[in-house]
Amino acid sequence: MADTGRAAVFVGPNKPFELRQYPIPKLEPGSMLVKIAMSNICGSDLHIFRGDMASAGFDGSREAILGHEMAGRVYALGEGAGADSLGRPVKEGDRIVYQYFQPCWSCPVCLSGVTRACPNKSGRTSPVGEWPYFTGGYGEYYYVPPGRKLFRVEDDRIPDGLIASVNCAFSQVTQGWETVGLRFGQSAVVQGAGGLGLFATVVAKEIGAAPVIVIDAIESRLALAREFGADHTINTNEVKTPEERVARVQELTGGLGAEVVAELVGFPAVVQEGWDMLRPGGRYLEIGNINRGMTMSYDPSQLVFGNKSVHGVVLYEPRIMPQVLDFISRNLTKYPFDKVVSHVFPLDKIDDAFQQAEWLGKQQEKIVRAALAP
16 A cells, blocks of 8 residues: 555646645545546636635635545545445445535435535545645545445446546536426526536436527537537527527527526626526526626516526535436447546646636637546
8 A cells, every 4th residue: 555645736826736745544434545546627626726716715825635526446445434325335446436525414404405505514624734635636545534425336337537527517417407397398508518518418318308409609519519419509609699699599499498597607697698598487507606706787577577596506415426327327328428528637737737628718629628647
C-alpha cells in the first residue's frame, strides 16, 4: 500500500492548481478509501474556476480540493465496512459510486423524504492538508466517510467516465425530471447541451417525452444531442433572438409551447426565455443556476396568469444512483455514451484540462466533458 498520494489544490479563481502530496489517511470504522479512476470536470467546477462562485467562498481565501463527479475502486476498507447501501458485499478492487454529499438523515427535511434538500448536509469540510486529506475528486484517492450512501457497479462494460457521471450529472437530471413530473407523451425543452443536457435528453427520450427539443450555441453538441434522441435542435447562433427561439418552440409544439422546460446552462439570462417557451400550466425545471448573487429581472404575473410553476432541484436522492446504473446498463449500446467524456487528461495536466474545457466566450467545438485520470 502506498504511503502518500497526490491531489490538485484550488488556490483561487483563474490561478494554476497546485499538485501536492498527502499521507494515506487512517480509516474510521465504516469508512472506505477509493482509488480514483476518473474525475470529470463538471460545469460547477468551471464556475468555481472562473470566479462565478466567489461569493460562496471560492474566492481564494480558502484552499480546496475540487471535483465531485468521480468514480473509482475500493482501495481500503475501514473496520466494519464491506457492504454497499443495498446490502451487497463490497471488497477491495470493486468499482463503486457514492454520493459526494451527506445528508444528516434526522432533520425535519430529511424525515420528510427530501434528503437532497437537507439544510445540514455536508461533504468533508476539513481544511486542505488535514486528515482525511482526500476530500475532492481531483486527486488519486477519495475518503468515503461512514454513513455515506454507495453502490457497487455490477456491469463491467460501463466506462469509468460514465460511472463518474452517475455521481452528479446523470443522477441530477434524472431526479429533476422526476421532481418536475415529466411524463410519457409530454413535450420537453432542454436549454443547454453539455453533459447535463445530453443526459437530460436521453432520459426524457426514454421516458417517452415528445417532442424533445434541445437548445445550444455549439453545433457539435447539438449533433450529439440528436444522437441521444433529440427530435429537434435549435442553434442560438442561427436562431438569434429569444423571440425567434420561443416562436420556434411554439411551432414545434402545436402552437402552445412546451409542457416542461429544463434550464441546464447555468446563467440567469436564459431563464425568462425558458419561461416564455412554456405553455399555460407548464413546469420549469431549474438546475443550472448555482451561482449565488447572479440575478435576473422577471415579470411574476406571467407565472400567475399562465398557471406556470418553477421547480428548483439540486442533488438527488440516493435511490436514484442504482436506477441510473441500471438505465445505463440497459441502454449502453443504444446511445453514444462514450462520446460524452470526450477528452481525458492526466492529473498533472489539470490546468490544460480546465483551459480546454472552458466554453464561455469562445466557440470550442471539441470538448463535451473533460476528465482527469489520476
